Structure formats: structure tokens, C-alpha cells
Amino acid sequence: MMTAFARTIILYFLIMVGLRLMGKRQIGELEPSELVLTMMISDLATVPMQDFGIPLLAGVIPILTLLAISMLLSQISLRHLRFRAMVCGTPSVLIRNGELQQDAMRRNRYTLDELLEELRGQGIANIADVKYAVLENSGQLSVLPWAAQQPPTASQLGLEVEDDVTLPVVLINDGRVLAKNLTLCGKDNAWLNKTLRKEKVSSPREVFLMTLDEQGQVVCVKKEGLK
Known part of the structure; x- marks a missing residue:
């Protein structure tokens, strides 16, 4: 029982580290080589977890080998565009200037219903409203409408709009003070305690979320169900 538990934990964290090395992507955004790697790693991990007669290294070594190959291919792809095109493929234009590119659709086996x-x-x-539709390597379809079909921007309308978009920083997350973020904002515990008193909160444990943006605006959400 403990052997199965230990094997599962080791392989789990090994795969998690490997996927982190692959970068932050959703499954639908994986390139073909990355999807194949993910499927092979998952299959290799299940064998030593189910069969105790197989040494753990029999699963760990192939996984590490695949991860090393993946990182090597990534480095080569960064330096050689032709190699990257061969391994990952190239985007295909399915609609150009409002017209279907039937040859490109056939090559990618992309049906009209899917499009x-x-x-x-x-x-x-309406297909005629699209200037370009590009099938990316990940399988996602990027659609670029004609300028006349896009909503106007403030600059196109000649309006002067103040750029007030700010990125809020989380200071308290579910009752826990994030000291690193507090220091990043140039604040200290004295400022935090003073702000909590203004929000009529006696302790950070009573706060579900507190953020501070670049303009100094504080948003404080108290925990529900507290008396």
C-alpha cells in the first residue's frame, strides 16, 4: 500500500514539473509535438503505478528522456525556423479577402461546417465579412474581420480617452496577508492595519480579498458568514 502511494506521489510531481517546463498552455493550445509528448508521458506513468513488479526507474527514465528531447527540440526550434516548421507545422490561411481557400481547407482536412x-x-x-481566417498550429482559428466590420475605437472616432486601466495587486487572499505583494506596493503592516480599521475589519482573517491598484484604490471583500 505504501509502495503504491510513494510511486504515485513521485510520478505525479515528476509529471507536474515536466508540464511546467512545457510552458503555460491549455490542452487545446498544444502543438502536435507537445500533445504527443503529454499522451506518452501519461501512458508511461501508469505502468509503474499499476505493476509493482516493474522498477520505478523503468517509468522515470523514459519520462525524463522524453522531457529532455522536448526541451532539446524547443531550443533547436528557436534557432532554426525550417526545423520548427517541419516539427510544428505552419499556419494556414483558410479565408483571404473574404474568399474561401479551398485547397488550404483540403490540405488541413478542415470542413466547411467546422469553419x-x-x-x-x-x-x-457571413464569410464575406472576414478578411483573413488563419488556422494556427494549435488548431485554433484566428479571425480578422474587415475594418468596416470591426467596432470603432476611440482613436478612430477622434475621442480623447484617459487611460485609467490599472492592474490591482492582491494583498489579502482568503484571510492570508501576502507580505511579498505588500512590500511590492511600498506598503507595510502599519498601513495595512490602518486600512483594515477604515474598512471596519479587526483582523486580516476576516477578509476574503483585498487588492490595491496603481492609483491607490483599495477593494476589500469581507468573508461571508462571520459574526
């Missing part, structure tokens, strides 16, 4: 479904998902009902 229309993707366009509807992005709020486009």
Missing part, C-alpha cells in the same frame, strides 16, 4: 461553426462562435455569420 462556419468557428465563425459563428466569434459572432460572424
Whole structure:
């Protein structure tokens, strides 16, 4: 029992480290080589977890080998565009200037129904409204409508808009004070305690979320159910 537990924990953290090395991507955004790597690693990990007769290294070594190959291919791809195109493929234009590129659709085995479904998902009902539709290496469809079909921006309308977009920093997360973020904002515990008193809160443990943006605005959300 303890052997199975220990093997599972080791392989779990090994795979988690490997996926972190691959970067932050969703499954639907993985390139073909990355998807194959993920599937092979998952299969290799299940064998030593289920069969105790197989040494743990029989699963760890192949996983480490695949991760090393993946990192090597990534480094080569960064330096050689042709190699990257061979391994990962290249984007394909399915719609150009409002016209379907049927040859590109056939090469990618991309049906008309799939294309229309993707366009509807992005709020486009007419193919003629699209200037470019590009099938990316990840399988996602990037749609670029004609300028006349896009909503106008403030600069196009000649309006002067103040850029008031700020990035709030979390200071308290579910009752826990994030000291690193507090220091990053140039604040200390004395400032925090003073701010909590203004919010009629006696302790950080009573706060579910507190943020501070670049303009000095504080947002404090108290925990529910506290008396």
C-alpha cells in the first residue's frame, strides 16, 4: 500500500514539473509535438503505478528522456525556423479577402461546417465579412474581420480617452496577508492595519480579498458568514 502511494506521489510531481517546463498552455493550445509528448508521458506513468513488479526507474527514465528531447527540440526550434516548421507545422490561411481557400481547407482536412461553426462562435455569420481566417498550429482559428466590420475605437472616432486601466495587486487572499505583494506596493503592516480599521475589519482573517491598484484604490471583500 505504501509502495503504491510513494510511486504515485513521485510520478505525479515528476509529471507536474515536466508540464511546467512545457510552458503555460491549455490542452487545446498544444502543438502536435507537445500533445504527443503529454499522451506518452501519461501512458508511461501508469505502468509503474499499476505493476509493482516493474522498477520505478523503468517509468522515470523514459519520462525524463522524453522531457529532455522536448526541451532539446524547443531550443533547436528557436534557432532554426525550417526545423520548427517541419516539427510544428505552419499556419494556414483558410479565408483571404473574404474568399474561401479551398485547397488550404483540403490540405488541413478542415470542413466547411467546422469553419462556419468557428465563425459563428466569434459572432460572424457571413464569410464575406472576414478578411483573413488563419488556422494556427494549435488548431485554433484566428479571425480578422474587415475594418468596416470591426467596432470603432476611440482613436478612430477622434475621442480623447484617459487611460485609467490599472492592474490591482492582491494583498489579502482568503484571510492570508501576502507580505511579498505588500512590500511590492511600498506598503507595510502599519498601513495595512490602518486600512483594515477604515474598512471596519479587526483582523486580516476576516477578509476574503483585498487588492490595491496603481492609483491607490483599495477593494476589500469581507468573508461571508462571520459574526
